[in-house]
Structure formats: structure tokens, C-alpha cells
Amino acid sequence: MINKEKFKYPFYVMVHPFDGFYEIRHRGKGSVFVALLLVLLFGLSFSINRRYASFVVNYVNPLSVDSRAEIAGIFFAVLLLAVSNWSITCLMEGEGRFKDILTVIGYSLLPMVLTLIPATILSWFVASSEEGLYYLIITIATIFTVILVVIGIMTIHNYTFGKTIATLFLSFIALLIIIFIILLLIYLLQQVFMFFQSLYTEVILKI
Amino acid sequence: MKRIKIWLIPAIILMLLDCVPVLAASSVPYHTYNYDYWENIYYTPAAYIPSGNISGVNIGIGMFSNPQDIFVAEDGNVYVADTGNNRIVVFDSNMRLKRIIDSFENEGKEDTFSSPHGVFVTADNKLYVADTSNLRVVVLNEDGSLLKLISNPTSEVLASDFVFSPLKVVADYSGRVYVIAKNIFQGIMAFDDNGNFTGFTGTINVTISTYEKIWRRLSTKRQREKQIQFIPTEFTGLDIDADGFVYATNIDSNGRQSVRKLNPKGQDVIKKAARNVRGEASLSGDLFWRLQGDYSGASRIVDVVYRGYGIYSILDTTRGRIFTYDDEGNLLYIFGGRGSQEGTFKNPVAIEAVDDKILVLDAYRGEIMTFTATRYGSLINRAVCLRYEGDEASAVELWKQVLELDSNFELAYVGIGKSLLASGDNKKAMEYFKLGMDREYYSIAYKRYRDDILEDNLGYILTAIVVLTILKIVVSQARKANAGKAERRL
Numbered sequence: 300m301i302n303k304e305k306f307k308y309p310f311y312v313m314v315h316p317f318d319g320f321y322e323i324r325h326r327g328k329g330s331v332f333v334a335l336l337l338v339l340l341f342g343l344s345f346s347i348n349r350r351y352a353s354f355v356v357n358y359v360n361p362l363s364v365d366s367r368a369e370i371a372g373i374f375f376a377v378l379l380l381a382v383s384n385w386s387i388t389c390l391m392e393g394e395g396r397f398k399d400i401l402t403v404i405g406y407s408l409l410p411m412v413l414t415l416i417p418a419t420i421l422s423w424f425v426a427s428s429e430e431g432l433y434y435l436i437i438t439i440a441t442i443f444t445v446i447l448v449v450i451g452i453m454t455i456h457n458y459t460f461g462k463t464i465a466t467l468f469l470s471f472i473a474l475l476i477i478i479f480i481i482l483l484l485i486y487l488l489q490q491v492f493m494f495f496q497s498l499y500t501e502v503i504l505k506i
Numbered sequence: 507m508k509r510i511k512i513w514l515i516p517a518i519i520l521m522l523l524d525c526v527p528v529l530a531a532s533s534v535p536y537h538t539y540n541y542d543y544w545e546n547i548y549y550t551p552a553a554y555i556p557s558g559n560i561s562g563v564n565i566g567i568g569m570f571s572n573p574q575d576i577f578v579a580e581d582g583n584v585y586v587a588d589t590g591n592n593r594i595v596v597f598d599s600n601m602r603l604k605r606i607i608d609s610f611e612n613e614g615k616e617d618t619f620s621s622p623h624g625v626f627v628t629a630d631n632k633l634y635v636a637d638t639s640n641l642r643v644v645v646l647n648e649d650g651s652l653l654k655l656i657s658n659p660t661s662e663v664l665a666s667d668f669v670f671s672p673l674k675v676v677a678d679y680s681g682r683v684y685v686i687a688k689n690i691f692q693g694i695m696a697f698d699d700n701g702n703f704t705g706f707t708g709t710i711n712v713t714i715s716t717y718e719k720i721w722r723r724l725s726t727k728r729q730r731e732k733q734i735q736f737i738p739t740e741f742t743g744l745d746i747d748a749d750g751f752v753y754a755t756n757i758d759s760n761g762r763q764s765v766r767k768l769n770p771k772g773q774d775v776i777k778k779a780a781r782n783v784r785g786e787a788s789l790s791g792d793l794f795w796r797l798q799g800d801y802s803g804a805s806r807i808v809d810v811v812y813r814g815y816g817i818y819s820i821l822d823t824t825r826g827r828i829f830t831y832d833d834e835g836n837l838l839y840i841f842g843g844r845g846s847q848e849g850t851f852k853n854p855v856a857i858e859a860v861d862d863k864i865l866v867l868d869a870y871r872g873e874i875m876t877f878t879a880t881r882y883g884s885l886i887n888r889a890v891c892l893r894y895e896g897d898e899a900s901a902v903e904l905w906k907q908v909l910e911l912d913s914n915f916e917l918a919y920v921g922i923g924k925s926l927l928a929s930g931d932n933k934k935a936m937e938y939f940k941l942g943m944d945r946e947y948y949s950i951a952y953k954r955y956r957d958d959i960l961e962d963n964l965g966y967i968l969t970a971i972v973v974l975t976i977l978k979i980v981v982s983q984a985r986k987a988n989a990g991k992a993e994r995r996l
Binding site: 354355358360362424426427428 | 544783940945946948949950952953956
């Protein structure tokens with residue numbers, strides 16, 4: 300089950316991505332629960348950053364911050380990305396399982412989770428000429444996360460770098476197709492629902 | 507008991523009567539609103555209220571016929587280009603008829619105007635008339651005698667079949683004349699004081715989006731011929747300040763920039779407010795509009811008036827609104843609307859200002875609508891004037907009064923914040939700059955505040971650092987000693 304080792308493992312992965320992700324795939328060191336917890340923490344710190352970053356660096360209308368919707372949105376995005384990547388890599392001889400992909404994405408978010416809140420606190424103490432420091436921290440964390448995702452996908456599927464980039468690009472297209480199909484489905488279901496609704500109204504009025 | 511009641515009735519009536527003018531002033535026939543930092547609309551008190559119309563009929567000179575331009579000279583006289591009646595009507599500053607100019611002597615013969623669209627008067631009372639259908643600009647002396655005619659400009663940059671039909675005209679202190687002519691897209695035509703054409707000024711560059719470029723590349727030659735031509739927008743209205751800067755309006759269907767301030771070299775030097783969520787506020791009236799139907803599309807700015815102290819107002823003919831900006835490009839207030847009530851427009855074409863009054867010429871109604879500043883409007887005007895002159899300290903009292911009337915007015919918070927910053931109350935200043943959404947000044951105030959705190963507590967901070975370092979050394983020494991002991995025990 301979940302033990303202390305599992306919670307410490309993301310930190311190991313962060314500094315040893317190749318070994319770390321390999322062991323997730325082949326030795327069962329990863330945990331989907333921890334990955335989802337990291338996604339949740341990322342969502343929380345993302346919202347906190349949007350709401351509480353200092354006035355000097357914060358260009359977000361505080362009224363527009365809705366942490367519940369943002370966290371739900373981030374979960375949805377992670378799920379979409381995992382599904383689309385899984386559906387592409389399945390066809391392209393990827394060795395990773397769905398739970399590995401989910402774990403990779405979750406664990407890769409650790410640098411963002413670790414830096415967003417300290418960066419928010421730091422932003423309270425910077426004036427406009429020093430805001431570069433704040434942006435530097437955020438940018439480094441973002442780049443770190445992207446690198447981790449690429450390495451993770453590469454390792455768990457046993458791909459070359461070029462193939463990883465290609466599959467990520469194809470995953471993005473698959474993601475768009477999935478969104479399109481979801482919208483289509485919603486629209487069609489709406490039509491069906493409206494048909495039955497009008498049928499019901501018609502019957503009620505006839506009786 | 508009964509006596510008291512009798513005494514009460516007139517008292518109540520008096521109270522009601524006292525209320526009536528207040529009610530009338532607060533219910534204007536148009537929306538008065540403004541945009542905040544986040545570009546949300548919020549409703550404000552009326553900055554200007556209607557204060558009567560002047561038509562040709564109630565002066566006794568017959569109805570104005572499609573009048574196109576109005577100008578207030580420096581001595582307060584008001585000139586109206588009564589286009590359809592081929593005459594210029596002059597009022598004095600109290601809006602009483604002074605004279606009608608419908609003819610002048612040209613080389614011994616009597617000459618007349620033909621649908622004059624524009625009128626302008628210099629500081630020494632020389633009258634410039636854009637005599638559109640006669641294809642010339644007429645310049646008259648104060649006594650009505652002809653000074654010069656500007657016609658038939660010749661230049662390599664003009665097409666040979668070019669017809670010069672001027673619509674709007676202004677002249678600067680040195681006699682340079684700027685003319686907006688019909689079907690001219692290259693810019694404003696500039697003439698020297700002898701009436702020779704010197705070139706175009708203030709040309710607006712055409713911007714073509716990448717999408718349009720790709721689309722054009724893909725289409726065939728015949729398709730390209732059918733597509734709309736990318737031509738620069740036309741200028742619509744002109745005004746000039748005492749330093750010779752030309753304020754010119756143009757149609758911008760994207761609603762980004764409809765007014766320009768051109769220096770004598772023809773470059774646009776207008777300032778746009780940086781205090782905006784998009785980083786650069788637009789200078790084009792409304793930010794949002796309906797896409798179809800009545801009153802749809804971006805504001806069609808047709809005229810501008812420079813009101814001194816950096817303040818200028820622009821007139822939108824689509825929705826009949828008047829937008830007033832300060833020298834930094836902040837939107838100060840919005841008023842006016844279309845309709846058939848008193849104080850609304852049918853087809854507003856020109857705007858002028860005199861003291862705390864704004865005059866708008868309505869071509870369809872043939873009337874001059876006047877608007878007077880309310881307390882709210884004149885407080886803002888005066889505060890901006892004081893700020894323009896650098897007297898921010900005296901402006902503070904006015905800003906405070908503005909906030910009593912409209913607590914959403916961000917500029918007032920910035921104004922008060924600046925004076926707090928000057929007086930050293932950095933913490934309070936930060937609060938005000940945050941309310942005024944001014945990051946630049948907030949940052950300055952914050953820096954000073956931080957420096958003050960550091961300075962006050964430097965002793966404690968240094969002591970803490972020294973104590974912590976000593977503690978760390980002691981602890982590590984103790985650990986070493988412990989480890990040594992443990993080893994020996996083994």
C-alpha cells in the first residue's frame with residue numbers, strides 16, 4: 300500500500316528522472332494516488348498563486364479566480380493528456396501503461412508544486428524592478444516540468460527522443476479530436492433530450 | 507394639532523419643489539458610464555447635462571440646413587458652417603446672432619460659398635472656410651474681405667485627375683494650413699502660408715493581418731480583383747492646440763485608435779494609458795459594441811475638440827456619445843446618446859467646447875446642443891487641469907470630492923496616492939495606488955516603505971543574524987564532541 304517510500308519517491312524522480320521513471324515502469328515504484336495528489340496540490344498552488352501573488356506581478360482579476368473550477372480543469376486536462384497520449388502510444392509500440400502515463404504527468408508537476416507558493420510569497424517582497432526574480436523562478440520550474448514530462452514519456456515507452464516529440468505532437472492532435480467528439484456528443488445528447496422533452500410536452504398537452 | 511398640520515403641508519410642498527431640479531439633473535436621457543482597469547463598465551454620475559438647444563429658427567434666420575461644422579474662436583464667437591444654406595453663421599459668446607457671412611468680394615466681383623463643410627478661425631480672427639463644392643479653401647479677414655484662396659494643389663504625389671474638395675480645415679499659429687479632403691486616403695493635406703501644397707501629414711499605415719496575407723496569397727488574380735482593397739482609413743475631424751499640434755480623428759473599425767495628435771513633422775505623439783489590463787488602453791470610444799443591428803459596430807469618431815490642459819473630447823456618431831480623455835490617455839467621462847429626446851442626437855457631426863460648456867452640432871436636426879458640466883464633471887476637469895500644471899497637491903482636495911460622488915474613479919485614487927507619497931505616508935499611498943490600479947507608483951511607494959522598515963529594524967536583524975550564526979557554531983561543535991564521545995565509547 301501507500302507508505303513513506305512512495306511519498307518520497309517523486310523527489311528522487313525529480314533529481315534522477317531516467318532511473319526514477321524506469322523504476323516506475325518496471326519495478327512498480329510509482330503510485331497513481333501520489334500522482335493525483337500532486338495534481339491536486341498543483342491545482343491548489345496554481346490558484347493560490349493567481350489569487351495571492353503581489354499586486355506588482357499579478358495581472359489576474361481577483362474576481363475571476365475560482366479555485367474549484369481551476370482544480371477541476373487541471374484534473375480534466377491531465378486526464379485528457381494521459382488518455383490522448385495513451386491512445387497514441389498504444390499504436391506506436393509504447394511500452395507504458397495508462398497508469399504509468401498518469402504517474403509521469405503527476406510526478407513531473409512536483410517542481411511547480413514546490414515553487415509556486417514560495418514564488419507567491421517572494422512576490423510580496425519585490426518592487427517592479429525586481430520582478431524578474433519572480434518570473435525567473437516560475438519559468439525555471441515550468442521548463443523543469445516540461446523536461447521531466449518529455450524524459451518520463453520517453454523512458455516509460457522506451458522511445459528515442461525524436462519519437463517522443465512526434466508522439467507528443469500526435470497526442471496533442473488526438474486531444475483536439477477527443478474534445479471535438481466530447482462536444483459533438485454533448486450536442487447530440489442535448490438534441491435527444493430535447494426530442495423527448497418535446498414529446499413529453501406534446502403528450503401532456505394532448506391528454 | 508390642526509394648526510401644525512396646516513403648517514406642514516406647504517413645508518412638504520416646498521421640500522418637493524426643492525427636489526425637482528435635483529431630480530431633473532440626475533436623470534439625463536443617456537447612459538453615463540466609464541470603464542475601469544479591468545475594462546468592466548461601471549455607471550457614473552453625469553459629467554455633463556443638457557442645457558438647451560440653439561436652432562436657426564429660434565434665432566430668426568431660418569432653419570439650418572445640414573450644418574456640418576462648428577467652431578468657437580478665441581474671443582468666444584461661435585461660427586457655424588450652415589452647409590445646405592451656403593453660409594457661415596456667427597454667434598457671440600452668449601449665443602446671440604452676430605452676423606451671417608454668405609458672400610465676399612473676389613477680384614471686384616461678389617463671390618459666394620457652395621456647401622461649405624468646414625470652418626476655422628485663428629487667434630487673430632482670420633476665417634478659414636472649406637468651400638467644398640467650389641473646390642477651394644477661402645480665407646477671409648476679420649472685416650470679411652478676402653485674404654487668399656487655396657485651390658488646385660499641384661504636386662507629383664497627386665493624381666492628374668485629382669479633384670480638391672476640402673471638408674475640414676485648421677491653421678496653426680505660423681499660417682500652415684491642414685485640410686482633410688474628400689476621397690483622400692494618404693493623410694491630411696498640408697499647405698504653407700502662401701497656399702502651396704507641401705505634402706501629406708499623419709499618414710495612417712495599413713495593417714494587414716497574417717490571415718489576410720495568406721488568404722490573398724491563395725486566391726487567384728481574378729479573385730483578388732473582387733476582394734476589398736486595403737486602403738488606409740480616412741480622417742474625419744480636426745482641431746489644433748496653441749502649440750501647433752493637430753488633433754485628428756479617423757474611423758477605426760477595430761476600435762483601437764481613433765484620435766491622433768500630430769506634431770509638426772506629422773508623427774503621432776498621442777499618449778495611451780498604460781493603466782489598463784491589456785497594457786495599453788484604446789483611444790477609440792467604446793470598448794464593446796453590438797456586431798449587428800441598430801447602433802452596432804465600433805464607435806465612429808467624427809470630430810475632436812482640444813479643450814486645453816491636455817484634455818480632449820471626441821464625438822462618436824454611431825451611438826452619439828462623447829468621450830473625454832486627459833493628456834495621459836485616461837478616459838475621464840462618457841456622456842451623450844442618440845434618440846429624439848432633448849439632449850440626444852440624431853446625427854451629431856461636430857463638437858466644440860467653451861469654458862465648462864460643450865457644444866455639439868446635429869446635422870439632421872439643424873441644432874446646436876449645449877451641455878453644461880455638473881459638479882462631478884467640473885471637479886474632474888479642474889483636478890486634471892491642476893495635475894497638468896504640476897500642482898498635484900491642490901488637486902487632492904478635488905479628487906477627494908470626486909470620490910465622494912464616484913468611489914470607482916481610479917484616477918482620483920492615483921492622484922491622492924501621489925500626494926501621500928510626496929508627504930511620506932508610504933503605506934497609505936500603497937493602498938491608494940492599489941485602488942487606482944497603478945503598479946508603477948505602487949512599486950515606488952512599496953520600495954520606500956520597505957526601505958523604512960529595514961532601516962528601523964536593521965539593529966534587530968543584524969543581532970538576529972549574529973546570534974543565529976553563533977548558535978549554529980555551538981550546536982555543530984557540540985555534535986562533533988558527542989560523536990567523538992560515542993566513537994571513544996565504541
